[in-house]
Amino acid sequence: MNAETLWSWQVWAVLSAVFAALTAIFAKIGVADINSDLATFIRTVVVLIALSAVLFATGQFASTGPISTRSWVFLVLSGLGTGASWLCYFRALKLGPATLVAPIDKLSVVFVALFAVVFLGERPSLNGWLGIALIAAGAVLIVWKK
Template identity: 65%
Template structure:
């Protein structure tokens, strides 16, 4: 049996927990500040912490050890992340965290669709049923009755 700490499930659950805390902390954090400025502060914190982790764990890589293709896709990913964060913080500024977060998590549905369309991944009927339930659940949680 492999150690829990090296399983993707462990890290995915931690990611979900931290994402939930992100929504709660960000909702309070954007109350009295522009949402774009709040995103900037968050980004600076992330850069500093991650830089410290890379240096502290000696994981820093020489910049020329990364291929141009990798740089291109990481640049695109960074732009998408930035756009996502800006939109997310704007949505939190305007709406309830309990409704914004589920709509944001429709990204799970979109990742499944994009994975199939662009990466050639395959999902079973049961997987698609789960994706449909995630989509329906997000809409139901976000619905304001």
């Protein structure tokens, strides 16, 4: 059994959220005394090294077949989006408190839902839309100034 099927997608999603939360805390501390773009570069190098080690250790660098042009295009676009997101996120952490930056960053959940409807044809349920609206409202409430 491989790591992808070891646990459900929900477990992996919760772990992603935990690591993202730790990332915000560690990044806020780490970016305090250096340029935010340099901090993003350092983080990127660490991610590249760590992921390479995982791929080598698990034998996943072995070719599983050709990668289509479509896959390459969208993975490159995804990488560019990730890079832009990280640059903006680290700049925001450099300038603002993590307790305000992170909730605004989580508005990405709202944007994902909207983009998934437009570009992927997904249709969230009524409960899904309610949850998405609550995430948006929560982010607004957290940053609201009286």
